[in-house]
Amino acid sequence: MPAGINFNLNGNEMLYTGSPEARLLDVLRDEYRMTGTKCGCREGECGACSVIIDGKLANSCLVAMGSIDGSGVTTIEGYSKTARFAALDKAYESVSAVQCGFCIPGMILASECILAATPHPTEDEIRTGISGNLCRCTGYNAIVKAIGIAAEEGDGLW
């Protein structure tokens, strides 16, 4: 792959010339120093490293750089500049849904994907949407509630 890998990261066109086998997670954290994407297991089992690729939630630890040629990637660093983030952020804050915070960047991006697909989700839809994002602190109640609040308060954003 002599030409390298072109992809869009948070709105910026990128040319990645490193190893195509590298994990997106490692490239984000180590090479681009975007550490909002967390590493909880490197096995796709915790969701702390969730990013959005072409509108879909993905575990960045299980994504090889070579597979995202031509794709668009959104991380918390990019998403946190959006109005949708502001609505989710406020909702999370209103119910104190953030405890240790390690799962939260991934959880927020999972929340975005739920609301993008279903602007007014049921509790079951919310729970399914975050079912790959483990949280050990909250027992999920507050997070589920926050996503529901964001759907109501952020009406029209999604």
Add this chain to the structure above:
Amino acid sequence: MKPISKSVPKIDHCAKTRGLAEYVCDYDATGMLYGRILRSKHAKADVLSINLPAMPEGYDFIDHRRIPGLNRVHIVQDDTPVFAERTVEYIGDPIGIIVGPEEREVDRLLACIEVEYDILTPEFDARKSPVAFFEYGYEKGDIAIAFAHADRIYEESFETGRQEQMYLETNGMIAEYAQGKMLVHGTMQCPYYVHTAVAEATGLLPEDVIIAQDVTGGGFGGKEDYPSVLACQAAVAAYVTGKPVRVVLSRREDVEFTSKRHPAFCDIKAAVKDGRVTAMQIEAVYDAGAYTTMTPVVLQRGVIAGGGVYSIENLKVKGEARKTNTVPSGAFRGFGGPQMFFAVEMMMSHIAKDLGEDPLDFKLAHTAKLGDATSTSGMHHFNVPLPAMMDEVAQACDYRRKKEAYADQQGRLRKGIAMSAVYHGAGFTGIGERDIIKAVVRLRKDKDGYAEILVANTDIGQGLSTAFTKIVAQELGLPFDRVIIKLPDTGRVPNSGPTVASRSVMVVGELLRRAAARLKDEWLDGEEQVIEERYVHPDFMITFDIDKFQGDAYPTFSWAATAVEVEVDTFTGDIRILGAWGSYDIGTPIDENIAVGQMEGGLVQSLGYGMMESIAAVNGRIRNNSFSDYLIPTAVDFPAVDVSLHVEEYPEGPYGAKGAGELPLVGGAPATIEAIENAIGVKLSKTPFLPEDVVKALY
């Protein structure tokens, strides 16, 4: 609710949602050495030789021979080595650390090290182990007479499993040594614990060691003792190489080689006279693993919980912690209590059923009351609100109707419901606060009128920094943003004690409240002022004698009533939680959202302890060392748990607050297991109870 309970935005919220909070793994590692630990592959062996591969320049291997100070990690006792000297005592026991500038090369070199072992015979069964690290016990009344006069005597054995904390952020430390000063920072609950340990292992003077907490991604007790081990290892490597050393554990390493909840075995013999329990004799064995770490204190709390929430007139409790060649057991939310409460709650339910009484009524008839003696012949100085709480929960979950409806079931899916009653003793056991911890807090007000909180207690996600800020702001009458709290480092903050034992709000929060009250009285505009407060032991307490286990083990108790409803698939053993209800008395909540969040999270962890979470150690090797094999609850496993707060104010706590964090973990497992038992009609005696156990019980 009091005004202070009204929720505010958490002060760590914004940084965390934006991904800006800097955890130890987020530091730029440029110029740092990566460290990986060489670990024993055998559960018990003598290390005969270590054959290193050719080490490229800049790479180094450090073992016990190059430790500048004492080769011991100070925890409670000094038996945990930084690196094993000759004998390794469990699979994973650290032998040395390999450091170097490239992570991949460090991994490659680690894989090339050959260790020659002389394999010795390990012990994996705590019940058979000849080495008892600790043995505690006490007696009240006269059990011999009670058993002699009993109408009936019941005997049963209970077993509880090894639970993993599974915080989302693994353990990690960065150590830097320059100009004779050692800085170690990372994820931790107790900076001063780490401080003592690092000074001892490096041989440096305490004033030349600074320990700083980074944003911490969960702890639950798992970052109480283990960070001292990792910090010593990183600090020794930094000392020897003169370069910053970063050690961040992989998930599998963290699950396999860091502390867990003690597995326990508990035998109970109970006497019943006229339909009431008159005596209990309890013998518990806790599996300590290879080193003592937190075990003495865990066992104390477990032993004191003998008899549960009940007034049992004649009580004899003995607990032993025995050594096995497995990873050391340590602190985990509940800290020895969940094991004992599980056994006592199941025992009480089984006796009730045998007597033809509903367990809820039977438990209510035995519950301790204000003025009653505690298990250790101290006193319940404050109202015991359990009857009201159990009633609230019974209403909320429709206990009695469901109990009747589920009485006689056939068919594939069967339901069950049950309720437990537990407490958590708030604060350190016995005279620990007075004689060992001796907490000191400071408030520093600057010339511009900003007050900074100086304490060593850590926000590990539980909301402590927000709670402290609220207390100080409220007492000073200052707006929230005029009170500052930073991540603690031992160079700046006094030793206000560790963040453990559900003590931080009740003990440290109260010291801060007093400091703030004094600062308000002595306030001088435009001047810098420092106010210090020191721990004062409550004068109402009956002094606890740690040798005899007599007196007030805790100044007060936090109480919980927990109900769980399950549906069991008898074809697959699948256990579905239909609902979980908890009423919690943690005194005044300092922040309602935070308090409820703590209860919800703890309750879900306790349901995991009941029906999902099980570390499988086979011959000392932990096999399920990943998120895919050690299962914790996802968002779809349980419906929203139903938590309510029942406030019984504690006059010595800030605004009436008492211990909170650990309480919700104690009661979920016994309620879950009894609910499963009620569903399938088979008497159960262990937690966790997994689908496989259901099928085994039924076929």
Add this chain to the structure above:
Amino acid sequence: MVGSERLPDAQSNQPASGSVTAGSLDEALKLRKENPGLIPYAGGTDLMIEGRADAAYLFLGKVPEMKRIAQDDEFIRFGAACTFSQLICSAHTPGILRDACLQIAAPAIRNMGSIGGNIGNGSPKADSALIFMATNSMLRLVSADSERILPIRKFYLGRKKLDLAPDELIVEVLMPIHGIDNYYYKKVGGRRALAISRVAFAGIMDVRDGIICNCAAAFGSIGDVIVCLDEIDRMLVGKSVEEASALKEAYIDAYNMAIVPVAGRVSADYRKQVCMNLLRDFLESNHI
């Protein structure tokens, strides 16, 4: 560091790798033929767990021919690089397959993981492969020089052993359209999401005019390969429901003899008991 300004290009210290991206099926087959050592990558959710440093991948996620879902008179044709999420959303996807896909891992994995990867990984725990086994689906295996259609039931030769030539790719899965509406599916995992199957069972009972035209049972996660025993299932084919009821215990006994699970995350005894419970329930829910 995010803003309008362009981020620096990352430089890597890794040696030049052999990974390649295919833009079309022809290109993929050509690359596959030239470099049999390339590991086909269609989602990465299994491959990247291992994340071997020396791996060289053939990225297939952008091969249009492998991303399609189409239908003809006989089959629904799923491109092998179709993700589970794609299947869940597709109107072509039959109920039994959708049920199984919905229970795979969690949304992020379903968005990336592909059926081709699930099948080609060779795991007896593969949840979509179990459904293709139960429904007697076909695999279209293509190389630069050849093409063949192979029943998936013949694809697995042993533990992680596939009937797949080094230059072949799984390009499509052909799932029969007819006779699979009456199904039974149960995945037994340790929890309700992010669960690896401990036992999985899929059954098809196609009854027309009171006569069993097709009966198929498939057991996953119990041994080296997914177990599907046509010779036992044939006992009930061609029989009326009443006749089948008379044969019920013999049928169950035959499976009881034939199924010998191995221990893994759960014991062999547990797996066996659950298999037999579900098999019986499968029959009884069909009034047999």
